[in-house]
Amino acid sequence: MTLERTRIAVVGCGAMGSVYAARLASVGHEVLVVDAWADHVRAINEHGLALSGPDGDRVVRISAHTEVPAAVVDLVVLAVKAAHVADAAASLAPLLGPGTQVLTIQNGLGSAELVAEIVGAERLVVGIASGFGASLRSPGSAHHNAMRALRFGAHGGGRLEQVEEIAQAWQLAGFDAEAVPEIxxxxxxxxxxxxxxxxxxxxxxxxxxxxxxxxxxxxxxxxxxxxxxxxxxxxxxxxxxxxxxxxxxxxxxxxxxxxxxxxxxxxxxxxxxxxxxxxxxxxxxxxxxxxxxxxxxxxxxxxxxxxxxxxxx
Missing domain, CATH: 1.10.1040.10 (N-(1-d-carboxylethyl)-l-norvaline Dehydrogenase; domain 2)
Structure with missing residues (x-):
């Protein structure tokens, strides 16, 4: 994974996924997004993904899809709601290469175990987002009110060095992101x-x-x-x-x-x-x-x- 130019797929480009994608793309990471909302995907492809918030407004040009494309990436960010985790994880195969890591960020407990069964525990990283307030204002346009912290840890512990690389890629995008030994x-x-x-x-x-x-x-x-x-x-x-x-x-x-x-x-x-x-x-x-x-x-x-x-x- 090259920190300056990480290939990232954000699967689930709702309010939170849009915040992740826009900020990651704005610092040079090669980002694509996947979301079932066709109007949102169309607006992103035609006009870019717009993000507003306390730190200013930006529009980034990224590739958006309603279905997972055949494009192997370094990191998959699974940002769907918990109810859709299993189906979304099952669709990820076209994005996964031998070194691809999967970062899953959901509310509550239980999602990581489902994702691990499908993509393999050895590539899974679990994320926690705290103090975020995000919304979609219209197709292709997201807003965030606050953005406190992201913490990442390997599923089941271990692999801290690899998780630290992911955290550094997010830090470049202005996130308060850290790798922790136990999530x-x-x-x-x-x-x-x-x-x-x-x-x-x-x-x-x-x-x-x-x-x-x-x-x-x-x-x-x-x-x-x-x-x-x-x-x-x-x-x-x-x-x-x-x-x-x-x-x-x-x-x-x-x-x-x-x-x-x-x-x-x-x-x-x-x-x-x-x-x-x-x-x-x-x-x-x-x-x-x-x-x-x-x-x-x-x-x-x-x-x-x-x-x-x-x-x-």
Whole structure:
């Protein structure tokens, strides 16, 4: 992998994928994108991919496709929603050469295991994106409000040198990107924050700070986070976090007006990723012979909301 001219395919060019692709391409990486939204792909090919944000506006010329092209790359960035991970991973063969690495970045837990089974654990890197606020304003045009950190780790540990090369390629594009020797604790720390707000916000339409500060919902949010923290410790995850309530309150303070993706999905009439966020906690708890009733209940309520939306929807 040549840092100055890495060949990168971003599969899943939604809001987050567009941020990744535009910034990576803007510093000289050879980027192509794949997305099922035909209007988005057409706009990118005709006018370029536009990205706006606090650090300025840019338009990059890249190749966009609705299906995976036969073009071997150095790095595949799998940025689809968790529900589409298995199908997307199964489509990657035309992009994969002997040295191609696959970086998968999704919310929640469970996606990496699915991708590893399909592309091979030896080439898989897991990414965590924290503090990002991104949206698609129109076909071919994305915006981001914030862009805090990306952390990368080899699936199952090891291969730190290779992961560091990937992180350096992203650093060239202005990302706060680092390779870490163990990614699982960081996945759980993000999950603890997500379970505190994903379901409560999705069920009420409130922002993260509104949930945090609400007399009733705040208690539910804190209970969900504490339960996830207890489950992580029970299954042997080496967490550095000692106070899950302080963690999630600080999370909300950094982005008080944010709406979690689960709420945005419901507002758009899409199925959310609640099964890999709040729903991941009871699945992991079962591995230790435990129950996670708070997160199990929240997951069930969001699923019911998806199946039977309210009259206002």
């Amino acid at each position: 699982l604790p960081m996945q759980w720390e993000k999950l603890i924050c997500n379970v505190a707000y994903s379901a409560p916000c999705a069920l009420t339409g409130l922002t993260v700070s509104e949930v945090r500060d609400d007399e009733h919902l705040g208690a539910v949010s804190r209970a969900a986070a504490t339960e996830a923290w207890e489950v992580a410790r029970a299954v042997g995850v080496r967490l550095e976090v000692q106070d899950p309530v302080a963690l999630v309150r600080d999370f909300a303070a950094r982005m008080p007006l944010a709406k979690p993706s689960a709420l945005l999905d419901l507002e758009a009439g899409r199925a959310s990723e609640i099964d890999v966020i709040n729903g991941a906690v009871p699945r992991e708890a079962a591995k230790a012979g435990l129950a996670a009733p708070v997160n199990a209940t929240l997951t069930a309520l969001v699923r019911a909301r998806e199946v039977r939306p309210t009259e206002e929807d």
